[in-house]
Amino acid sequence: MGAALRGGTALYAGATLLDRLLGLLLLPLLTRVLTPSDYGAWTQTTVTTGVLLPVVLFATPTAIVRWFAPPGSATWRPGHYLSLGAFAIALYAACAAALWLGREPLAQLVYGEPGRAVLVAAMLTLLLAEAGVEFANAWLRAAGHLAWVAGVLAVRSALRFGLVVLLLGGGDAPLAGWLGRYAAAQAAWAGLVLVAAYLALRQGAAAVANTALPPASLPGWRALLAFCGPLVLLALFTTFNTAFDRFLLVRLLGLDTVAVYAAASSLCSIPAVFYAVLGFTLFPLLAARWGEGRRDEAARLTSMALQVFVFLCLPLALALALAGPVLLPRITTAAFHAPFPVFALLGLSVAAFGVYQILLYALLLDGRSHQVLWLAMCAAAINALLNLLLAPRWGAVGAAAAAAAANTLMVVWATRWAGRVMPWRFPWAALRPVLAGSVLAAAPLALVLAWQPQGATAWAAFAAALALGAAVHFGLDWARPQSLTRMLLQR
Numbered sequence: 001m002g003a004a005l006r007g008g009t010a011l012y013a014g015a016t017l018l019d020r021l022l023g024l025l026l027l028p029l030l031t032r033v034l035t036p037s038d039y040g041a042w043t044q045t046t047v048t049t050g051v052l053l054p055v056v057l058f059a060t061p062t063a064i065v066r067w068f069a070p071p072g073s074a075t076w077r078p079g080h081y082l083s084l085g086a087f088a089i090a091l092y093a094a095c096a097a098a099l100w101l102g103r104e105p106l107a108q109l110v111y112g113e114p115g116r117a118v119l120v121a122a123m124l125t126l127l128l129a130e131a132g133v134e135f136a137n138a139w140l141r142a143a144g145h146l147a148w149v150a151g152v153l154a155v156r157s158a159l160r161f162g163l164v165v166l167l168l169g170g171g172d173a174p175l176a177g178w179l180g181r182y183a184a185a186q187a188a189w190a191g192l193v194l195v196a197a198y199l200a201l202r203q204g205a206a207a208v209a210n211t212a213l214p215p216a217s218l219p220g221w222r223a224l225l226a227f228c229g230p231l232v233l234l235a236l237f238t239t240f241n242t243a244f245d246r247f248l249l250v251r252l253l254g255l256d257t258v259a260v261y262a263a264a265s266s267l268c269s270i271p272a273v274f275y276a277v278l279g280f281t282l283f284p285l286l287a288a289r290w291g292e293g294r295r296d297e298a299a300r301l302t303s304m305a306l307q308v309f310v311f312l313c314l315p316l317a318l319a320l321a322l323a324g325p326v327l328l329p330r331i332t333t334a335a336f337h338a339p340f341p342v343f344a345l346l347g348l349s350v351a352a353f354g355v356y357q358i359l360l361y362a363l364l365l366d367g368r369s370h371q372v373l374w375l376a377m378c379a380a381a382i383n384a385l386l387n388l389l390l391a392p393r394w395g396a397v398g399a400a401a402a403a404a405a406a407n408t409l410m411v412v413w414a415t416r417w418a419g420r421v422m423p424w425r426f427p428w429a430a431l432r433p434v435l436a437g438s439v440l441a442a443a444p445l446a447l448v449l450a451w452q453p454q455g456a457t458a459w460a461a462f463a464a465a466l467a468l469g470a471a472v473h474f475g476l477d478w479a480r481p482q483s484l485t486r487m488l489l490q491r
Helices: 003-033 036-057 060-068 071-101 103-111 117-142 146-168 175-207 221-252 255-268 272-291 295-331 340-365 369-394 396-421 428-451 459-478 484-489
Strands: none
Touching: 003 036, 003 146, 003 255, 003 272, 036 071, 036 103, 036 117, 036 175, 036 221, 036 255, 060 071, 060 117, 060 221, 071 103, 071 117, 071 175, 103 117, 103 221, 117 146, 117 175, 146 175, 221 255, 221 369, 221 396, 255 295, 255 340, 255 396, 272 295, 272 340, 295 340, 295 428, 295 459, 295 484, 340 369, 340 396, 369 396, 428 459, 459 484
């Protein structure tokens, strides 16, 4: 793994880890102050915002990194920032107007119960804030300001946490009473980020005014829309694949069940930080190798990224699956209880989705967006079908099983296609010791939980088992000739 990948990953990783940490700290805070129904509505609001985000931005962040990362494009960045920003504002206005006019049926779809339409205005404001930060960060990333990107994400995470603490005030507070003010503060921060990003682009353009690429090398609107259109559909189907279970459960079992399922998902999604961080810096490096015709090097980077992801993700996913049934009620309330299969299946779903995301980049770089879109559509259809079959009978367990099955199939298909576009095979041989080490690392925690199966496990026993498991995992790897730990620690 090159120095550029390690350095960029370190910057982005710090902000992403902070975001996950503060999000995890919000879990006990919100679940102890809000009613389960209000907590379920909170999670549904954030999930729906994520579903709508690709529509508002129309995949322009990917296009921005694709075309405006070369240094010679710096002169043209400020103008395209304004034109693409105006395009995003127009899309947001159209989307917000349509949703506001249909706020009653939208609230029924999202929340599954009457009286929640009052949350739609806050939801739309949060959508505006998220879109603004994502748009600005795409330009900062294209301009090479990775430290700025990390800073923006870190401040946004701290602002989210601080606002919740401030607005809840340590006491019971209905969600409808404070969500609007929370969203407005997020939107104000997004506005500041947008202005700062534009000023940074202006400064960068002035510094390289004499080394500009010719305008013909940049995309026109037709090329831009042709590039982004399939990616929007891909994002929508991918989001549908990850969110359909929430909307089905809220219709079948109500917001209280969705609250428990969402809390379990929050724990199980912690390993997602690894593929988010790897993907952030892996995609530009792969794009550079692809453009140079060095597909063998792209294949090597892909294999290395997969090994690092599995090495970091799998032991944590196993630990969360084992400890989740005991841990979740302890950090929230007794009402938030989910069985072991929910945590195990959600952990498998997160791990499989991370592998798929890493393989996806090679397919997109090879221009196979239509095949990737077909893959996402098939996975969404399978997920929906399995949810409809399993969730009515087994509830959250059925929903988690549907997600795990759909994401595993996506990995199988993506693996076959990746081998067709570059000289690459799935690195089973390199992953076998990682898999064995992860299972051995989970053994101490499994023994502790088996010894005290009634939820009486002390925090000290948890900590000791996790520390011993980590020592086993990293110690076994350190002894290997091709140690991933030593590679990650290289400067």
